[in-house]
Amino acid sequence: MKPGLKPNMDSTVSTTVTDNMVARLGGQQIHPVLATAQMIEWMEWAGRRLILPYLEEGEDAVGYAVDIVHLAPTLVGETFSATAIFREQSGTRIVADVVAENARGPIGKGTFVQVLVAKEALDGRIRALRAAQLSQTDAGSPPHAD
Numbered sequence: 734m735k736p737g738l739k740p741n742m743d744s745t746v747s748t749t750v751t752d753n754m755v756a757r758l759g760g761q762q763i764h765p766v767l768a769t770a771q772m773i774e775w776m777e778w779a780g781r782r783l784i785l786p787y788l789e790e791g792e793d794a795v796g797y798a799v800d801i802v803h804l805a806p807t808l809v810g811e812t813f814s815a816t817a818i819f820r821e822q823s824g825t826r827i828v829a830d831v832v833a834e835n836a837r838g839p840i841g842k843g844t845f846v847q848v849l850v851a852k853e854a855l856d857g858r859i860r861a862l863r864a865a866q867l868s869q870t871d872a873g874s875p876p877h878a879d
Contacts, residue, residue: 734787734822734849735787735788736787737786738783738784738822738827739819740819740820740821741818741819742818743816743817743818743819744780744783744817745814745815745816746775746778746779746815747812747814748812749810749811749812750766750767750807750808750810750811750812750813752809754768754771754809755768755809756768766807766808766809767806767808767813767840769803769841772840772841773801773841775815776815776817776831776833776841777796778815779829780829780847781847784819784827788849791851791853792849792851793850793851794850795855796846797826797846798844798845798846799845799846800844801831801841801842801843801845802842804840805835805837805838806840811835811836812835813833814834814835815832815833815841816831816833817829817830817845818832820844826847827846827847827848827849828845829844829845829846830842831843831844831845
């Protein structure tokens with residue numbers, strides 16, 4: 734990781750809640766408000782944007798841990814922001830405090846941890862998983878007729 738990321742540096746992203754972002758489970762709408770998972774996605778995006786300028790060539794980061802509480806609802810059509818605030822780096826782990834807010838105040842808070850990885854190693858692991866998945870699919874499919 735390149736030097737320069739200091740405690741309390743932050744990154745903020747904003748969006749407007751759409752019908753596609755409401756709480757759903759099993760494909761069914763549960764509540765007509767921002768889903769917790771969607772709020773967390775935007776918190777993770779803020780965290781990734783925080784570290785992107787400091788990643789070395791050949792380096793990437795993956796999500797490792799999320800500890801979030803969802804404090805208040807946000808309606809479809811309302812805008813909210815998610816901010817990641819760099820707390821510390823411990824080895825390959827990057828820890829950020831995250832907060833989400835709408836016009837009425839905080840809607841979520843917690844921590845988000847990313848782990849630095851070599852792009853080549855990550856790509857290799859993904860390729861191996863895909864190859865294993867294809868092998869399982871081919872083993873379970875019926876023979877092809879010519």
